[in-house]
Amino acid sequence: MEMSVIWRRTVPQLLVAIILVVMTALYFLYIDKTTKATLNYWDQLLINYSIVIAALAAIVGGVDLARYHVALIMKREREQIPFSLITLFLEVVCVVFAFYALATGVPILTQPQFSWIYLNLQVPTSSAMYSILVFYVASAAYRTFRARNPPALLLLIVGVIVMLGNTSLGFVIWPGFTPLKDWIMTVPNAAGYRPIVIGVGLGTIILGLRLILRKEVTWMGRRD
């Protein structure tokens, strides 16, 4: 095997496998107080490393974002340029605040200027995007709640009961909608959700097994 292949593939795979086994063992086992304290130390160390790696990856992300938008501006796509300029400008502003935080020791979250940006840009835009869901739920409901066949009819009936149970309108029509909705949510709905949760747990365990055995390698990209 070539040296580069070992570095590119075998070493990362082994690292993933070892850390998976170690983290699982740290979660399940402890021998005595001192051993436990040592294990906790290593546990915390691994977690801290992952925080540092993620923070460095965020820098890569920032560069990637800037590269993409600079490329768009260079292509002179007139419709896209204003958006790209705003993105780049705000990215630079945030970097400036971060350096200011480094220089002064005032954490970025407590800087009044940053708070201002956060409160007046981030909060309203986030809320707006979340609110858009109302429209999407409505149009998705209109398209999909069609009684095409018996199961779809059942879905339609249950959907209407839950919708009415969630509003005062439902209460005005028939007071029984609220308890009926509560029953649907706590009994059939919970019964439907649990097998999915169990299945996800099982799938995760087997995925972990494949990672430990170095059989799940697709996430790394290049094969050789």
Added chain:
Amino acid sequence: MDGEEGLKMGTSLKRLDTIIGTRQLLYTLLIIFTLIPMFFPLRLPISISARTKKVYNYIDNLKPGSYIFIDFDYDPAGRGEIEPQAVAMMKHLFDKKCKLVMASLGTTGPVMFEIMRKTNPDIFAGKEYGKDWVNIGYVAGGESAAAGLARSISGTVAMDAYGNPIGNLPLIKEADKAEQFALAIVFTTGTDTLYYFVRQWFTPYKTPLILGILGVMGPAAEPFVAAGQAVELMVGQVAGAEYEVLVGRPGIGLGAMDAQSTSHAIILIFIILGNIMFWSVRLRGEKR
């Protein structure tokens, strides 16, 4: 009706289906019917669900002066659904002379707390900072932060959200760890946070939990109640509105209930129309 006429009728129905199916029409009507009740409330009566009543009774039966821990942890997008719950429940707790320790495991929590405090000053009227309530602010570390706060608040953070040394706050001297709190309330938009509190507060210290969450999180949080790990859930804006009725302080939650009714009605009407058209087209198609 003969075949040709039926066919014509079928096409015009289909055309109507496309007109009703256009997003613009549905979206415009939705905006209009969501806004109208905000300005002209319909004041439809609301029922109090057994669930919200249970939370109310639980808090009502707390010993006056109990220490309560509140994780203030929702993001801006969840404000509409969770803030009404938080305001109404905090009013109830303050009325019961409970002492509240607030903290946020999410970065957005402290900002949302300040917005809540500024827009609802009456809740905090006559309450002294440091003695009746404390806001620790953001605590980094996710699950390990939850575990740390449960072990000892003063051992986990050095300063509160306003820069006061934690040792100077009389309330923290009285209530410093999970066992000393009669109840922990988690207002969050993150399902993961619920697991943190179940694992780090309920499992080791048996601190009772009440979870204030978004409507969509309801199904995922249901098992916590079934397993006895949480006392009860407050799900979505409906729960907030019901609690506002119970504590007798109508607020934004109740105001938005009418909007919820009208918007749901619009969606229901569209669903019914869609089904009528779907079936008329289909039946006509089959006759031919």
Added chain:
Amino acid sequence: MNYLPVEQVINPAAGAVSLAILIFLSLSGYYYMKLAERGRTFPVRKIRAFEAIEEAVARSVEMGRPVHYTIGYGSLRTAHAPQYTAGLGVLTHVAKLAGKYGARLIVTHGVPEAIASIDEIVRDGYFSEGRPELYNPVDNARYLTDIQFAYASSAQAVIIRENAGANIVIGPFWAESLILAEAGTMVGAFQIGGTARDVQIPFFVLVCDYAFIGEEIFAAGAMASGDIPTLASIRGQDVGKLLSIVLIVLGLILLPFGVKLATYLMW
């Protein structure tokens, strides 16, 4: 040698039963993988959503529109990491198909740790199918941001402005799931969705043409590898399902006798 009592070895908060189940499932998965390596073949349940991916890519090429793929936003440090891994696994399959049919693939995401992997996967897809000229790192792999609704709005913008012919979304998704799926509906894209986040599954099932339900996204990662022993590990998953069903039925039978099986499983 003196043995330590169980409660001093095993973390009581984690539970000995959980550990036993974990070991049992891992061993059964391993057993089937070994059997497959020795040449035994097993019937594997077909996942329609997985088979539809090829159709989605081919159709986009016919229409001259790009394929949009996303794994969501967030961080690999959380409990949702397996779902990102599954999303990357399916991406290898999509990237290969993009190379095979000559499709323009646009991957958007908000996972900074995955930037390098995604770049590699897309590059590998085009190169291994002999279409290196189609690879353009700036265009093919786009990191958006790891802030939820900023990610959602920019991914939505990409789907609509680039007029995606296929919209494939696989990973952990939160409230943005419907935003992504409705954006695909607006441009009439062929949609395949998949997540193991239980709350969001219904949105994909209702809006997408095909949906991976829950753990199917993990199985899809194994299918994408095309390796038979890897695929055989899924049988371990099925053993686990069988065990769960047995435990549920047993719990129901014991309940009238006043025995709550769940309390014993908490050990």
